[in-house]
Amino acid sequence: MKNILLLICCTCFILIKTQVISQHPYILLGEPTHGDGAVFDEKVKIIKQLSKDHNFKTILFEAGFYDNFKAWELYKINGDINIYNSSIFKIWSETKAFQELISYIKQNPEIKILGIDCQEGQLFEQYYLEDLKNTLSKNKINISEDELQMIDKIIINKDLENLKNDEDEKSKYNSVCQKILSAFASLQNKDYKTKVIEQSFKSSKAEVDYTLRQLNKEFFAVQNPRDLQMAENFIFLQKELKNEKLILWAANYHIANNLKDFKLTDISVDYIKNFQTQEKQLTGHNEESLEDKINQINEIKESITLGKILKDYYKDQLYALAFTSYEGNYSGFHEMATPILTPPENSLESDLFIKKSEPILINLKIYPKEEFYTSAFGYLPILMKWKNVFDGIYYIPKMYPPEIISYRENIKKTLKAEDKRKITGKLLDEKTQNPIKYGNIYFKSSNRSVVTNDNGDFSITSPLSPDYMIVSAIGYKNDSVRITGQNKITISLKSSGEKISDIDELVLKNKKALSASEILEKARDNIEKNYIQTPYNQKFYVSTERYNDKNVLKYQEQALVELFNSGGMNSSNNAEKGIFGEILQYKNSSEIPVKQNWDTGIGNLWVQINRDIILSKANVLYRSNSYDLTTKKLIEYDGKKVYKIDFVNNSPGSYSTGYGYPAPESSKGTIYIENKTFAVVRYEHCIVRKVSQNKYMKYPVQSFHKIIETYKEINGKYFLNFYKQINKSNFLNEDKIVGSNYENFYLMSEDVKTNELTEYKRPLIKLKPDFEAKTDEKFWETSNFYIEDQNFRFENCSFED
Template sequence: MKNITILFSILFLSLISTNILFGQDSIFKGISPAEFEIILLGEQSHGDGAVFDKKFEMIKDLHENHGYNLLVFESGMYDNFKANELYKNQKEEIDIFKQSVGWLYTTTEVFQELLNYLETHPELKILGFDSQESTLFEAYFLNDFKSLCSKNNIVISNEDYIEIEKTMLVRDFENYAFNEKDSTNLYNNINAVIEKIDQIAKNDIETAVLVQTFKSVFSDLDFELKSLQKEKIAIQNPRDKQMAENLIFIKETYPSEKIMGWGASYHFANKINEFEYTLETEEYIKNRIALTDSIHGETHTSESEEITQIKELKLALPMGQILKEKYGSKIFSIAFTSYKGDFFNIEIDQTTPILSPPSSSIESDLKDQNIKSTLSILKDSSDKYYSSALGYIPLYANWEDIFDGIYYIENMYPPKFMEYNNNETAEIVNYNGNGIIKGSLVDDDTTEPINYADIYYSNLNSSTVSNSNGQFSIAHEKSTNGYLVFSALGYHSDSIPIASAKEYYNIKLKKAKDDITLNEVVVSAKRVELSAEEIIKKARKNIEKNYIQTPYNQDFLFQVSQLSANDSLHVGEEAIIKTYNKKGINGSNKPENSMFAEIEHLRANTTIYEKNKWDGVGSMWVILNRDIILSKSNVLYRTGSYDLQKHRTINYEGQKVYQINFTNNSPGSYSTGFGYPAPEASFGSIYIDEENYAVLKYEHHIELPEYETKKSKKLIKQTHNIVQTYKNINGKYFFNLLEINTTADIFSMEHELLNTKYFMDKIISKNIETNTVRVLTKPLIEVKKGYKPTSSDTYWNDKPMDFSIDINAINMKS
């Protein structure tokens, strides 16, 4: 290896020195960008801040000086087409591209700079070439596709549309993978649709994009199904093939435009399969995993899996190779690399240092020459050397055959992520309470606790809900002359005047006498009884009437806790979180995209504070995906997946409420929101007001089959219990409580029970504002990022810790 290193240094320096010496004054010195039709700008890891900054600089130069007007991201093709349409028609602001390009880029400051640049350069257009679609695809594609088929007299059955939505939009296809008959039918049905839409004349861009998207997403579905079936597929070759076809489609759709590609260097590579696997590469893989483990505790993949993935590059056929074969010298690909510094590791959601490259590498030679930043044009050499241009793992190859150029930046740094200064631009509304009112609610006859009862002020928007033991606490609003009202399904309500309220109450509610089973109801000839399906259909139809459809603020108490089998608290976090919903309450596949938030108060009740932005109270966006109205993956929207039974009517505050029991006949993420693995059982009840068909309460029990963890090699079986209630506030309904209790039994591979863990996620409404609405700008999905709790927050001084989990309630099967 030493002899190779010496030879390499001589040859390599002669190869790159001319290009480096003439490469100091211009980003593209050494090439003429105007000569190319496509320039591909790669990146090592999707977390390379210095690369992002440099690529933005390159984009401005290519656009302003060389006539490049299309910037095409490694993100959904339809997502970005739709974002352009919505922005062009002024239905959305420029920030809509934060939903089309993907969070890897859109949470960074440089992407915001790019959007600002787009606003002043409207001739520059963002598009996407990926077959993996996301938010806007899920929200708009099916309706656009139905409209296309209708306009062209293409007849597709409702059952086929449901199957398309289930498998291609919601990605619920696990059951198809292991059922040959269903899988065959799915392929036959989708291929039949493709045959029909292929007959449509592609006279406009929208039509062409919709047809291409359908084929593109089906190719991704095919790839995922075959992966589930353990069919041997080299790397991501099917995805790369489709991405290449999508980029070719974009080029043919805009034949006179020059394209800038933004994506991973691997996808833009040419003959990467010609690299040579060495023991030095293997040693770097081992050192990298050890480093990551020391930071994170445990990596997602094992050492052997990482080594296998690198070795499988021998079978790789990335999109760059397909594009190079088609466009030849009209395409120019650039990889990026660095000698030192840190990058943001998306696998562990943390910054990770770069390992020093081998001495026989392009990085080491450039460092020895004290070069800070340059584009090296690779040509006229057949020599092999190391480079860490792919994921910071050094590979030994003739890099001239893989990329046309490598841009070297000596010191890498992670992206600068967006900061949100809500507090600087808006007034915080503080509670005007003084202390708290606590108590418990019980059945007057049996003294059994009344769980999930509503406790609210009669003339304010402040409310809470009793827990599984009937206990409650609410801020004492002494300034009001109203009442504190206690109400629960099946009971008569009660109230106390606030002016004379005490600190503690034992409230006894009387059962309502008109709690009657449906088979005892005498039906008059003048009234037609609705079926369970008709009641739920009316509830779905009346959503816009019953639930607010304009922007509003809602404050929540969010509690997250984890208990071990001996009832000791392992993790406990709670926070007051202020939210802003800019679109109101309606069904969506990703409700978090229209919600923004900020943490006002947070405390960790153990020594463990979950630093990951999506752990602890940072998981609020995940929990809201279980909301019966906001999320579509439930019985209200996916009614066809459930068997329904109208059970009885119950009194609630003088109104009759239908109780409808449901059992899932095809459990999956499409109908439950849970997967993978797909649930094996799902059942519960939904409570709907008889007069206006508003959903007031929702209970759902989900059981997942046993699955094996990847690295620790254990078996886990989970069950989830969801309880949610909605409350009428000034004529519109807002959710009052959303609680998810989970039990996880952990077994050895020999099915010996090792441990049981219990989890509770509980969101309780605290206050609602619909008039003077405060606009927040931090996405709900980012609410915890950058937040630092302080032990000096006096808000918690009079707030007792309540992290009890009712284990009996969790384990109850019906």
């Protein structure tokens, strides 16, 4: 029997270079997991061959439907193929295989990438609302600003907390959606873009609907609603693209057909147990219990997948090709290299491995076995009639994780300790002698500046020649001090003494005083005038610290980072997009080893940038309708008059605060806006989040966040000067605090350049992985690094201090 099987493999089971799959106009290419490097490489080869030899010109991805339409549209406008790095999920876009694919597409501009997923990303958040508004306006469909804001909040930003709990809000939302969909349905002779905007709305609404069902703990099998919408998006594109042949890049599971014969045998259960053991060894815990994992896998019997819907629709026009492997590693648990567990005897993989088979396409229509084991779903051996599931299985003997693109650069400049004196000092209130926190210290001849800490302390390198040190703080009169040979200095500032109170009581230049909302509107209108709109470099000192409730430092990283903002200061839902940089100097001051993950320590800088009052939209400046604006005063700040506006959030959520799950239960703060230019010069925000608990926590936890941010003016433009975020987490047992953690993250501007720029290529979100740690102790001794409090504690959510 084995010899017969081998003969069949050699004669009937054919390599991908033959004509089997190309006879079908719609080809679905799967993958066992989303971390299969060898599969990625093979799929790129297949796509190239199908394109070159069989006229396949459209590649669809299991990625955002609108995201990839927009990427294709922008690519056609500006020719930047790298826009697809923003539209394709990073599991693919950050691999060398995908970069090879888009290089091929650039060389063959008749080929395009589109998407079918209802799970959208960056481009959807950035562009869809404007495209929707323009499409509605062009077709004379009237939608109010309040209705558009609801769509922005729910459809685009997925802020669903209030919708989940408020039936009236849900009713209003459904009414608005129905109004828009009915208006679209009534249109005649719609052009392609109008159809895409309409389908994007349907698709994203479907994601909101099933996400709400998940939040309300309603049951539905596996990912059936998502698969249904992906199938509808596929069919939409096929109809619009008419006679084009289509290739879909997705997971094996999604392209599967009939899974009703799925069997979870004792062999499969033993493998699940081994998976659980392996996961715990690699990560220290299991994401799910064995029982939950088995129940989840058993749900596959109830699957109605994308592949089934499309197979029922297209019949033999569709060819679904799965991939599998016998051994090696894939990128699995938390992107770790995860070994494939050896498949059982008599499985497809074992049979081919014994015969030392090369990569081969198994045509299941003529495969002699009716029922057999294969590991096409996440390398878990499953017994099934696989010819009812896929048309073919592509076997690769040995798997390897995808090769990830590296952003490591050889930085030409060498950072050395500066030949300057270092001055340490203290800033005090002249009358009370209390320290002044967050005061600005800078030299008249330089763009460099520092900020005082909570104790009023600062350190700054001084030019060797005499210069004037400029000192300012909110509520105080500016001062300047001539620096000659001092190494230590104490500076006292006088209170501004302003008695001005409510703006509403003022008449400025014979004009009625502006309301708080009008001031915020003017601040928005003047962003382009007040903040740089061209590329620039900025260096920051960055620090992150973590303490326990006994004030013991558990973790600390410090760095000098240089950023390259390629597009200037513009607001978006993804503030880090378009910002690049490198870590120039690095210091780990704790005993905990440095973690190289993108989301730890200094690598978390991109998250903090997403809290910036100018760069991010999720705050009181841009989403002011979510806030009640209260006290309005004029005070002295940095030698200027500024409006001080207090705010309280009336519907806290990710849309208006930038904080998602666990959702905020309250947020409030203060914004300071210069009264002539309407530039935002300072921002303070405090967020309290709801109590939450996940399965790895012994106790429920409640988190608090306090943000303080200041801007400084350089040559008529404002730049981020200082940012500090304090986080506190209380662990609760029967509503009593049994422990706390404290985190302190801050960045302080060191220098700004607007010409002779260094154009970095490393995205801000990838700042830390694969960087070269450089630590020069002499550099740190002479730097302007911020002196942080050793006994820092989280202050209450009040800005009276």
